[in-house]
Amino acid sequence: MAFDAFGVVVMNRPQTAATLILAITLSIGVTFVTAGTVTYDDYKAAVSANNEVSVDGLSMGDGKTLNARLYMPQGDGPFPALVALHGAGGIFPYQLWWAKELSKTGFVVLFVDSYCTRGHLCTHDTDDSDPNRGSIMRTWKVVSIRQRMIDAVGAYMFLATKSYVSKDQVGLIGWSWGGTAALFAQKFALRLKLPNGGFKGTIAFYPNLKYVTDNPQWQRSGKITQPSLILYGEDDTLESRESYKELMEEGHPGPISILGFKGAVRKFDELGNLRIKEHPSVGEFQKAYHEPSFRAAVAGVSEFLVENFK
Numbered sequence: 001m002a003f004d005a006f007g008v009v010v011m012n013r014p015q016t017a018a019t020l021i022l023a024i025t026l027s028i029g030v031t032f033v034t035a036g037t038v039t040y041d042d043y044k045a046a047v048s049a050n051n052e053v054s055v056d057g058l059s060m061g062d063g064k065t066l067n068a069r070l071y072m073p074q075g076d077g078p079f080p081a082l083v084a085l086h087g088a089g090g091i092f093p094y095q096l097w098w099a100k101e102l103s104k105t106g107f108v109v110l111f112v113d114s115y116c117t118r119g120h121l122c123t124h125d126t127d128d129s130d131p132n133r134g135s136i137m138r139t140w141k142v143v144s145i146r147q148r149m150i151d152a153v154g155a156y157m158f159l160a161t162k163s164y165v166s167k168d169q170v171g172l173i174g175w176s177w178g179g180t181a182a183l184f185a186q187k188f189a190l191r192l193k194l195p196n197g198g199f200k201g202t203i204a205f206y207p208n209l210k211y212v213t214d215n216p217q218w219q220r221s222g223k224i225t226q227p228s229l230i231l232y233g234e235d236d237t238l239e240s241r242e243s244y245k246e247l248m249e250e251g252h253p254g255p256i257s258i259l260g261f262k263g264a265v266r267k268f269d270e271l272g273n274l275r276i277k278e279h280p281s282v283g284e285f286q287k288a289y290h291e292p293s294f295r296a297a298v299a300g301v302s303e304f305l306v307e308n309f310k
């Protein structure tokens with residue numbers, strides 16, 4: 001374990017984030033915008049720039065037709081694709097910014113709305129000062145992690161039918177409990193028996209791992225066999241460095257990279273000042289944008305996609 005110039009914990013990752021941005025630009029000719037140019041107007045544009053689609057639900061879950069938002073690259077494809085999963089507060093504008101930027105680099109992004117599907121929250125254009133987001137966050141188990149994982153599988157099957165998708169190049173990206181569901185999908189991969197090799201890899205932002213490892217389903221499920229990237233803030237009280245060290249010691253055959261950002265708390269990748277939130281299960285925790293961590297996350301995500309999908 002080592003630290004790079006951004007104070008990032010680096011595991012199984014030979015380059016520093018500072019050098020990666022240049023390397024990514026040279027290798028695929030595309031890079032994300034720099035952190036200093038991201039604005040709230042960019043968030044608004046991301047909320048507007050999508051096509052709403054319906055995705056067939058699966059009988060292994062509640063069978064409900066899924067609401068989703070589709071972000072498409074320019075051109076005819078076929079393109080690699082990512083299924084995107086939201087966390088306890090629903091789909092946020094900053095997450096749609098990621099989806100839009102990823103589509104600009106050549107990825108189809110299908111963002112599943114597990115809440116709106118079930119009539120709980122259909123808002124995508126507000127931040128977490130919206131009281132409706134606070135209400136759903138406190139009752140997030142209304143849609144279980146298992147159901148969110150099944151929703152991801154339904155989205156995978158939807159993409160598998162599209163001529164513009166590279167069928168063996170479909171991965172997962174998720175935030176908070178969406179990241180948790182993405183990791184569960186990795187661990188249940190052999191049982192899911194998805195066509196075309198299943199999910200190619202997973203990106204999980206702050207996936208609450210310390211609250212997950214004691215879950216019997218987590219313990220009884222399989223190993224992570226596909227590439228995974230986990231990103232979290234080291235000062236985020238909902239995460240713990242120890243839980244990630246334990247994950248790395250469990251002998252998962254899939255390459256796992258974990259980036260822990262010093263000085264960062266929850267939602268380091270969302271514009272906004274420091275704010276205090278409270279959850280009945282975990283108490284108070286902080287959220288705040290952290291530009292060095294955001295820049296390093298952009299580089300880390302880009303590197304992961306170049307290595308595993310391009």
